[in-house]
Amino acid sequence: MSDQSATKSIYSGRVVSLEVQDGKWEIVRHAPAVSILLQNESGELLCVKQFRHAVNAYTIEVPAGLIDAGETPEAAARRELQEEAGLDADMTLLTQFYSSPGFSDEELFVFKATNARESRLEMDEDEEIEVVWLRPETILSGLRDGSIKGSAATVTAALLALTGAPPASGMGAQVDQQGGDQQGRGQEGKRQEGRH
Template sequence: MSSLEEKTLHSEEIFSGKVISLHVQDVELPNGKQSKREIIKHPGAVAILAVTDENKIVMVEQYRKALERTIVEIPAGKLEKGEQPEVCARRELEEETGYVCENLELLTSFYTSPGFADEIVHVYLAKGLSKKENSAALDEDEFVNLEELTLTEAMKYVEDQKIYDAKTAFAVQYLQLQEAIGSK
């Protein structure tokens, strides 16, 4: 047990939605005092850095209500109950872009906002892409525009804040690093 650990004394779910739930917890701090924590529970997600044979990054432009604007992102989606991340990655890639891949490699996993949420995102690299004739459909409340960008174009999108989320910024930086060291 870490000397920094907070002991949960009481936890109450105050909201349960389609994607998240919100819990308020009473905790005992390392110094013996008590405090409250508001914790978002999330089933986890995947993100797919899909690169075509022409070295184009497959992205989707999508309206994000929380931001009140569209941004350009790598394809991503939440895990269904009991779904393995690799299965989810293949499903989301096909649903959002119409592509399927021959090769899928886990690059990393990271927590998006550990100060208040337990969401973990598993980032995959997809290569050997091909368009599927009758691909799976988007969710009924999901609308996207497909974009295929060079690394230079993606870097410009980051600069212009068209790419403005952590998972996609990570993907662009990953490719920059790979280019700099001459691999992948």
């Protein structure tokens, strides 16, 4: 375990900060995030098509986003679903995991949405999103053959949809009730841009 006194802050921004520990370990501190698995009666998964500047491509992803400071993961999931798809729903935590623990502390909370109903919130002005419904098998096939570009959250949601995974229990499913300010991550009540 590294001595925190040997940590040097290199950069701090709205979404991430970069630290170097012991002069060699580059660590990206990233705000926690949520993703939402919502299926319709035909078994199709709610996805959003959007342009992602980091990869310079359109992606197919499940609704997802950062947890704001002071916001619970469940509240963030409901907000993101409202912003991106115009829906509200009941949320059940399926799992949580570190999305890339080799260099980042970003934690992702995956929720299953049920009892969906119309409820729209304003999208962030920099978001242009198209809602699409796809079968989980289509998503996985498209990711394999390269016709779909997606994220780890999308792969996780598709696999969970196919396996009918039960809600989280035990395995560290203790959800920080203040979400966005875990371990000093998050910004003092400011909306964090740069979606997951």
